[in-house]
Amino acid sequence: MAAEIRLFPCLSDNFGYLIHDPMTKATASIDAPEAGPIVKALQREGWTLTDILVTHHHEDHVGxxxxxxxxxxCRVIAPHDKGAEIHQVDERVKEGDTVKVGNLTARVLETPGHTLDHISYMFDHEHALFCADTLFSIGCGRVFEGTYPMMWDSLLKLRALPNNTRVYCGHEYTASNVKFALGIEPNNPALKARAEEVAQLRAANKPTVPTLIRDEKEANVFLRADVPTVAAALGMTGKSPSDVFGELRERKNKG
Incomplete structure (x- = not known):
């Protein structure tokens, strides 16, 4: 039986996620922005929470x-960096570790940049990536604790995942991200198509995720910092991809 994934809003613009193994009845919440919507989602499905898989220490993910x-x-699994304040942790995980949710298995990917402790969870069999605030649909997280080269490396790690990987990110920021990206690549056909799709989804009050790694590679300007036309659009021809990425992120910060 296939895993079941549920998506629902939390706080002002966070996504809450549950992933459920029908065979064992195990259910994990990816992060815990706030308890209320998670409890309601569990009750609606008739599921019991067995695990919380934490991606990073920010309050809107652990509150x-x-x-x-x-x-x-429930069991609380969190990044191995004990310098980040996350309470009531039962198990710490790092790059290369695996996490079991019933019969489901997630690989732990270290994806620092937004925070130094940030990890993502890749459920290979389910083609599902939970990447919180590293990669967004048509965007990426702000670089608060790491460096731009560090964040670029993390994005490259996620970009290398199979094209059919579904991306479940931490926030509903897609419309804003699309507006910014169109300012850099106004003639990108994949981005223009995504812009139309996002406008329709938001008009219907529907989420813009999950998205696919394949589509993000074509339309997400932050994954395209090594594309010569993106560098040229920024007046940075010949600069390193991490420098181009840093300029993109700086511009988005000011936008």
Whole structure:
């Protein structure tokens, strides 16, 4: 039986995610932005929370852990960097580790940049990537704790995943990201098609995720910092991809 994934809004613009193994009834929440919507989603499905898979220490990703832990006595798995303050952690994981949710298996990918402790969870059999605030649809996270070369390397790691990988990111930022990207690549046909799709989805109050790695490679300007036309659009022909990426991120920060 295939894994079941549920997506729902949390806080102002976070996504909440549940991934459920029908065979064992194990259910994991990817991060815990706030407890209420997660509890409601579990009750709606008739599922019991067994695990919380934490991607990084920011409050809008860990704020619901204490309440959920008290209610379900679930296992909390978090990045190995103990310098980041995440409470009630049962297990720490790093690059190359695997995490089991019932019979489901996720690979841990270290994806630092947004924060130094940031990890992503790749469920290969389900073709599902939970990447929180590293990669967004048509965007990427702000670089708060790492460096631009570090974040670029993390994005390259995710870009190298199979084309049919579904990307489940941490926030509904796609419309804003599309507006920025069109300012850099106004003639990119994949981006223009995505812009139309996003406008329709948001008009219907529907989420713009999941998206596919294949589509992000074609339309997400932050994954295209090594494309000569992107460098040229920034007046950075001949510059390194990480420098081009840094300029893109700086411009988005100011936008």
């Amino acid at each position: 619901g852990i204490a309440e959920l832990k008290a209610k379900y006595n």
